[in-house]
Amino acid sequence: MYMAIVICTVCYVGKAEWFSSMEQITDLLRHENTMLPALQRFVDAKRKQLAQLQELVYLTIYRKASVSINKEEYISHPINQYHLIKRFANDWTQIAALLQTFNKTSKFINIISAIFKKAKTLFPKDEDMKGGTEGILRVQITYNLNASDLVEGNIAGKYSFLNLSTDDCYRIGKTALRGGLFGRCVEWIELALQRFEEGKSTFTKRNATEYLDICEFAQTNYKSTVLLRLVKMKPRNRIRFTRTIKWKLLFKRLTFSRHARVQTQEVVDDETFFKLCRGEQTLTKKKQHKKLRCYLSTNMGNPKLLIRPVKVEELSKSPDIVQFHDVLSDTVINEIKKLAKPQLFRAIHAGSDDTDLQKAPYRITKLAWLLDDDGPEVAKITERISDITGLTLNTSEEIQVANYGVGGEYPPHFDIPTTDEERDDLKSQDGERIATFLIYLSDVEVGGRTAFVNAGVSAKPIKGSAVFWYNVFPSGEPDLRTYHGACPVAFGNKWAGNKWIREAGEMFRRKCELDRYADSKILNVRLVYRNRA
Numbered sequence: 001m002y003m004a005i006v007i008c009t010v011c012y013v014g015k016a017e018w019f020s021s022m023e024q025i026t027d028l029l030r031h032e033n034t035m036l037p038a039l040q041r042f043v044d045a046k047r048k049q050l051a052q053l054q055e056l057v058y059l060t061i062y063r064k065a066s067v068s069i070n071k072e073e074y075i076s077h078p079i080n081q082y083h084l085i086k087r088f089a090n091d092w093t094q095i096a097a098l099l100q101t102f103n104k105t106s107k108f109i110n111i112i113s114a115i116f117k118k119a120k121t122l123f124p125k126d127e128d129m130k131g132g133t134e135g136i137l138r139v140q141i142t143y144n145l146n147a148s149d150l151v152e153g154n155i156a157g158k159y160s161f162l163n164l165s166t167d168d169c170y171r172i173g174k175t176a177l178r179g180g181l182f183g184r185c186v187e188w189i190e191l192a193l194q195r196f197e198e199g200k201s202t203f204t205k206r207n208a209t210e211y212l213d214i215c216e217f218a219q220t221n222y223k224s225t226v227l228l229r230l231v232k233m234k235p236r237n238r239i240r241f242t243r244t245i246k247w248k249l250l251f252k253r254l255t256f257s258r259h260a261r262v263q264t265q266e267v268v269d270d271e272t273f274f275k276l277c278r279g280e281q282t283l284t285k286k287k288q289h290k291k292l293r294c295y296l297s298t299n300m301g302n303p304k305l306l307i308r309p310v311k312v313e314e315l316s317k318s319p320d321i322v323q324f325h326d327v328l329s330d331t332v333i334n335e336i337k338k339l340a341k342p343q344l345f346r347a348i349h350a351g352s353d354d355t356d357l358q359k360a361p362y363r364i365t366k367l368a369w370l371l372d373d374d375g376p377e378v379a380k381i382t383e384r385i386s387d388i389t390g391l392t393l394n395t396s397e398e399i400q401v402a403n404y405g406v407g408g409e410y411p412p413h414f415d416i417p418t419t420d421e422e423r424d425d426l427k428s429q430d431g432e433r434i435a436t437f438l439i440y441l442s443d444v445e446v447g448g449r450t451a452f453v454n455a456g457v458s459a460k461p462i463k464g465s466a467v468f469w470y471n472v473f474p475s476g477e478p479d480l481r482t483y484h485g486a487c488p489v490a491f492g493n494k495w496a497g498n499k500w501i502r503e504a505g506e507m508f509r510r511k512c513e514l515d516r517y518a519d520s521k522i523l524n525v526r527l528v529y530r531n532r533a
């Protein structure tokens with residue numbers, strides 16, 4: 001605005017003839033008197049904005065200081081991922097707003113503004129902040145981590161250059177409450193209160209204490225607590241009245257979200273899932289583990305496997321689940337990731353009617369489907385799977401490549417529909433997904449296991465290896481022991497690929513059994529070399 005005043009004054013002055021009149025020369029003084037303070041105000045205002053901008057630049061430089069060391073390692077850490085999202089959702093948005101106040105003709109500002117204009121829809125927003133926060137909580141509860149360690153940037157011994165701030169603690173605490181994680185809420189809000197700094201923290205002590213109060217009560221037994229409070233409530237007591245109403249609404253929301261979770265994810269035995277994710281075995285399966293073997297297989301003398309038989313590690317006998325090692329080379333894997341990267345989209349699921357596709361809130365991953373025609377490497381994988389499993393892949397699905405996000409997981413599920421209606425629908429296509437060939441396209445340093453909740457075993461993602469199991473008995477009956485999920489990624493960048501093998505065309509390769517629940521052998525194995533695991 002100040003600049004506009006200055007420019008307008010100059011325009012007016014430009015029309016006059018100064019030298020011919022003393023009176024007009026005096027006018028010049030008057031103009032200068034107006035312009036100079038205006039210009040000074042303009043400079044002061046810009047200086048102030050520049051100082052703010054400089055502060056934000058320093059802060060961002062500091063926050064991104066560790067990125068240059070190793071990009072892959074940097075984004076592998078959930079706290080770093082969280083901060084990166086936050087930098088864009090908060091810091092860069094503030095910078096963009098400040099830039100709006102500057103003169104648009106500046107070359108540098110034009111460059112930055114152009115980037116913002118283009119990327120505005122792509123940059124992280126509040127929704128991403130929420131996702132990042134939930135990711136940290138997911139990692140925390142699955143791997144049983146202390147909030148105080150996370151604050152120091154320590155995730156199972158992997159350190160981030162950055163810490164979590166008091167505001168972050170408060171935000172995570174509130175998210176924990178929304179998710180019904182009352183114990184964790186207490187932990188985070190307590191930390192937020194301990195580290196509270198007057199004037200610096202963006203929340204008030206009163207609000208945090210109120211949250212702590214709610215979480216502590218809810219942790220003990222929220223239903224009776226609320227009821228008790230309601231009964232004892234005196235309408236005259238206004239503060240207590242509003243507080244109780246607030247609780248009531250809050251708990252209504254919580255009960256609702258718990259219900260939604262059960263509906264979308266079926267019944268999840270969280271504790272078993274978490275244990276398996278941590279690499280622990282579930283007790284009852286220990287005996288079975290003694291019988292597990294590692295061996296080399298040529299799959300009944302398949303010529304392509306004679307020179308280099310496939311390495312098989314048995315993970316479970318009931319049902320049969322194996323992990324094949326060194327199935328894919330780094331070259332093939334790199335090619336697959338290169339093809340998938342530009343196509344990645346957020347996992348979706350069918351909504352209430354078939355056309356209504358929505359983001360699957362429980363599946364924190366981005367997906368891409370690759371056809372054999374997309375590149376020779378994709379077709380190579382299909383052929384290799386056929387060689388190893390002895391199944392035809394003519395009717396198999398395209399490869400589904402998945403890249404997981406902050407604390408990315410896929411809670412326990414079946415790869416096949418379990419209701420008769422849904423199964424009938426599939427019969428008109430190429431039949432059921434009788435088997436899953438799950439390829440690991442990366443290592444994951446901490447977490448990211450595939451946990452088979454009912455079988456009591458979990459597979460560790462090892463780049464180039466693959467897990468294989470049958471989702472149905474040879475009789476065609478769904479095998480409910482295959483209930484499995486992808487554990488949250490605690491440190492690393494997890495890439496995986498699913499190849500689902502359909503029923504059609506397999507009748508001579510995987511013969512039907514009369515006994516409904518007769519087990520199938522995973523391979524038509526002829527052992528080349530066998531040793532104890």
Ligand SMILES: O=C(O)CCC(=O)C(=O)O
Pocket residue numbers: 402410415438448449450484485486487496498
């Ligand atoms: O990525 C994993 O570990 C498992 C993924 C999975 O089960 C699926 O995509 O159906």
Ligand SMILES: [Fe+2]
Pocket residue numbers: 413414415484
């Ligand atoms: Fe699955």
